Amino acid sequence: MSASDTDDQRILLIDGHAMAFRAFFALPADGFSDGRGQATNAVYGFTRMLINVVASERPTHVAVAFDLPGGTFRDRIYDQYKGGRDETPPAFHGQIDLIMQVLDALGVRWLTYEDYEADDIIATLATRAEAAGDEALIVSSDRDAIQLVGAKVTLLQPIKGVTEMRRMTPAAVEEKYGIPPERYPDLAALVGEAADNLPGVPGVGPKTAAKWLTQYGDLPGLIAHAGEIKGKAGQSLRDHLEDVERNRLMNAAYTTLDLPEDPAHYSLGGGDRARVLEVFDDLAFGDTIRRDLPATLLGEDPQESGGPAPEEAEVLAVDGPDALRELLGEEGGLLALDVVEDVRGGPLMGLATPSARGAIALSSLDSETSTALGAALEEAAEIRVADAPAVRSWLAENGYRLGAQVRDLSLESFVLRPGARSYDAEALASDLGGASFEPKPRKPAASTLQKESAEVRAEHIARAGGRLAATAAALHPAAEELTARTGEAPWARRILDELEQPLQRVLETMHERGIAIDEQALAALREEFEGFVAQAKREAGAIVGEEVNLASPKQLQVVLFETLALPTTRKISSGHSTDAESLTDLQESLDPESSGHQFLSWLLRFREMSKLTGYLVGLDKVVDAGSRVHTTFQQTAAATGRLASTEPNLQNIPVRTAEGQRIRDAFVAGEGFETLLTADYSQIEMRIMAHLSEDAGLIEAFNSGEDLHNFVASRVFGVSPDAVDPAMRSKTKAVSYGLAYGLSAFGLSRQLRISRAEATALRDGYFERFGGVRDYLHHTVETARTTGYTETILGRRRYLPDLTSDNRQRRENAERVALNSPIQGSAADIIKLAMLRVESRMRAAELSSRMLLQVHDELVVEVAAGELDQVREIVEEGMGSAYQLSVPLDVGVGIGRTWREAAH
DNA sequence: TCTCAAACGTA
DNA sequence: CGTACGTTTGAGAA
Structure with missing residues (x-):
């Protein structure tokens, strides 16, 4: 030196x-x-x-x-x-x-x-x-x-x-x-x-x-x-x-x-921003601390890292054909974009080539520029975006189309490293593209917007545009980085090429189709359920004689444990739990004639009915003019590879209770269609467990034709299959599924309400007869500890750094995740493969029938008149042969006018 | 207006 | 002290 x-x-x-x-x-x-x-x-x-x-x-x-x-x-x-x-x-x-x-x-x-x-x-x-x-x-x-x-x-x-x-x-x-x-x-x-x-x-x-x-x-x-x-x-x-x-x-x-x-x-400067953000994600640190990370701490010298910081780079305000031409330059072809619906400026777009960036307010574009922009978007050699379906749909609303060459960076990033906090454009731009952003300005109140001067307003819009332009510009280096990373990860390349990327288009189509709702049935049900809610409120209020919001756990704690002086339930951070399980336990300890017992009955009734009402209200809010709801299937939400459903979530529509099922009766085959068909995998997770563990007993269970849990119970308890009673069966079933979640003897005892010793004996008995399962589970965690990740049958990875943590809680949590991820993730892989097969075969057969929903192990299809037999064949075959396990994939099919009736 | 915890629905 | 999610609500922070 x-x-x-x-x-x-x-x-x-x-x-x-x-x-x-x-x-x-x-x-x-x-x-x-x-x-x-x-x-x-x-x-x-x-x-x-x-x-x-x-x-x-x-x-x-x-x-x-x-x-x-x-x-x-x-x-x-x-x-x-x-x-x-x-x-x-x-x-x-x-x-x-x-x-x-x-x-x-x-x-x-x-x-x-x-x-x-x-x-x-x-x-x-x-x-x-x-x-x-x-x-x-x-x-x-x-x-x-x-x-x-x-x-x-x-x-x-x-x-x-x-x-x-x-x-x-x-x-x-x-x-x-x-x-x-x-x-x-x-x-x-x-x-x-x-x-x-x-x-x-x-x-x-x-x-x-x-x-x-x-x-x-x-x-x-x-x-x-x-x-x-x-x-x-x-x-x-x-x-x-x-x-x-x-x-x-x-x-x-x-x-x-x-x-x-x-x-x-x-010396300072050995930092790795991406790694830091990863650690911050893991610690659930918020945006403030990320934003304040000084470049010097990480050894990023803004003066020497190739020009000014992204947000300070020149942003072209694209307000006419010349500006657009200047932005697109000669190279024309490699684009990146990010879009937003701005509270002030309406639809705004950030558009960037590798060497220039611009902001475009779509609402104020003249027709010549708009035409030129449309052509650029359709003809680009490659357009880099985060969340292609969202961008495509946003553009469609504003009269533009994306060409075929769209590269979804969120999807790539997700497959390489699932479980991140966010894969949105700004997250990619900052984590992979080297951009940094000011904290998001908070949404202004309507009154503030009204009072705003034209100058201030224009400045806000310009800033939003600049931010979008910076994001878009940073997507280019982010894309290069992802190219390099997937280049070194053939497993990720394969998942992307053969599964996620083709599936993305299928999911977009499913979103566009939506599922039909019987709005009359919905309204009638809502009225009925709201009546029950009101009644429960009244009756509960009458018992305690004071105004109480039954939806407020805090107020409930006061009523239950102070006013009514009931015995306290298990502790939670804010006092004592008022969840259904605790309240049911509490209720059982009380005299049925007591006011406490009756209050709890009405409270539980209130909870149940307001929950159900909530579904109806939620559906009502999103149903379109054609009486259909269009859920969005999120492809980068679940770290295991499962899909998630939002706006509305149609993957958690009630099914267990009779009253809940009535909601499923409001989902119907739409006009022009004859019926709904549901098809689900039976016990897919246990089949995957059998396949992965190669446990001879479990494989035999699936080949025997015997009911799975009955078969397993007969082995565990050492009795003949016809001597298995319902209690034995349900206990065994709980162990089977518990194992796939990393359930402990303690958790098992709590769930089955049996003693610790009995739970331990149950689990030991299970492992004795199904040693392959025990060995597999043990091996899975140990391998993951060594490699740092778990894998599904298609090679989808989930990284679990906490497996080597010195912190016991973190480590054990990671161990449970390691046990579950290959199973849940492989099931997700399989149904995704099935969806690709089903969709492509139905299109190849030129059927009008179409796949509408996926609920993890179930597909819902809308069947057109005269196509039922063909559809059933395609779905059964497509799902059943999606992947060759060492045990058969069993598919159950149901038909009905409504989603409930189509259950089987 | 936003964020969090609690509660609860699904697989 | 069983995995994976999304939504709603109330309550408190900002």
Whole structure:
């Protein structure tokens, strides 16, 4: 390193444990969680602090020092060292590991040193920096760090929380304590340090200590003259000289630890933004902290990374044919775009070639420009977008069409790394395309919009356009990045080419078709259900005699556990649960004549009926003029590869209860069609389990023709199949499905309401007879731990970094996910293959009948007159032979005028 | 106006 | 202390 480089080196040294601990207490533990029960408040606060300090202090090098668990040499000197501290709060556990993960992603070095404390690491590095003439900044709440302050060493002491810091320079130390920094350990030895359980000289505080030290120069000088000191304090000092000497020994920082010498080891810039965002996703961190990630921390130098930041690049306002021509340039062909329905500007489009970007307000386009734009979109050699179906449908509404060469980057990104927080255009632009964005402006109130001046309004529109243009522009590098990544991942290429990309068009078509609703039936049902809701409300209200919102768990808690003084239910974060299971249990413990019992009956009735009413209201909101509802099948929502259905969700329409089923009666074959056909896979997950585990018993179960759960139960309980009673069957069934979810003996006992011992025996008995299943499950987790991912039968991956976490909860959660993902994911693969087959065969046969819905293991088809036999054949065959497992794929088919009737 | 937790529907 | 989702609601933050 050259002399000029070393001139402006600044190393930031952080006491990791101390700061994490402060962050933990500064932020509410239950306010920050990764969504899986792991608190992340300390991780968040620490990361926030790091970002702030790096942004404001601009260090060139950073190191974070952590204490190791177990003792240090200081504990051997004094066995009470740091004694008397409270237990580490449970919610703090695991957060240090997570902080280390964040630091790794940021490329920030963190250090530990066997037998020494974080302070010694900091002392060593600070001393080195000083010797080299470099600056050092220490962030620590530990007072032992004060002794390190010098001309080039500044201490940042947190005052409040972890963001407000006091700068301790030599002058500041002198002013506060009346002695120079290097004398501080002497002072501390006299005064003592309660946090470390180091008692000082009774009756001597910082003032007296400073006075003595000033008088006698330093601690040895003072001790040499201890006999001369008068008064109570003098006697006290003489009585406690041993303590003082011990304290001084304890609080001296070690400055000679053997740590990496090369300054480059600690330099900033090894960060990986994508990795950081991945970790932030995992921690469920919000947008604010992402936005504030300084480029310097990641080693991204905006000045040298190829021109100005994306949002500052020139954005062409496309307001006429010339501007459009300028934007498209000569290259014409490679485009990227992002669109939005802006509250002020209406339909806005960001359009970019690899070298230029523009913003277009579609509503104000003249016809010539609009025609030219339409031609460009249809003829482009490749158009890169996030979420092609959404863009296509948005463009269609505005009178444009996309050509055939559309590349959906969301889909590619999803297959490569499922489970991300978002795959929208901005997420791709920033995670893969190197763009960065201001936080999204919040939606203005209608009144604000009305008062807005034309200038302000235009400025807002221009900003929205600029943002879209920046997003579109960043989709080009994102696309290149995805090309590179899929190039190295043949498994992903195959899933994309053979499954997801062709399926995307099928899903779009299904969305466009929609499913017909009998609006009259819907309205009648709604009226009836609303009547039940009102009745339940009335009756429940009459019992407690006060106004209570039954939809408010908080108000319910008051009524149940205070007004009615019922026994409390299981605890949740906000008090006690009022979910149906808890309330049913509670009700069973009460006298049927009691008011509590009756209140609960009406409450449960209210819950059930308002839930059902909610479906009807929801459907009513989205039904179109032709009495059809058009769900959107989301292809990048479920990490296992399953589809999800939104607006409305038609994958969770009630089916279990008779009243719920009446809602299914409102889904009907539409005009011009004769009937609905549903076809579902029976026990597909268990069949996949049999296939993957190659368990001979389970495979035999499926080949025997016997009812699956009956067969398995007869083996588990060692009785003949006809001796299996319903209780045995249902217990076995619970184990079978529980296993695919990673169910524990505890969970099983709770679900079946049996003892732990009985649950354990049940599971052991199961594994004894179906050893292949046990071996498979074990092997799945172990393989995933080694490779880092699980795989489906088609090779679809799911990455599970938490399998090696030191945090038990995270690890065990990841293990359950690892058990379930290949099974759920393979089932998703199979029905997706089936959908491709069914759709293409129906089109090839030129049938009018058409596939409308997918509900994970079920397809719903609308059948035209005279086509039933053909459709049934295509669906049965298409689903049944979608994939060759080692057990047959059994498909059940039902026919009916309504969705309920078509069940079978 | 937005975000979160609780509750609950499906496979 | 069983996986995967989406929607609605109330409550509290901003």
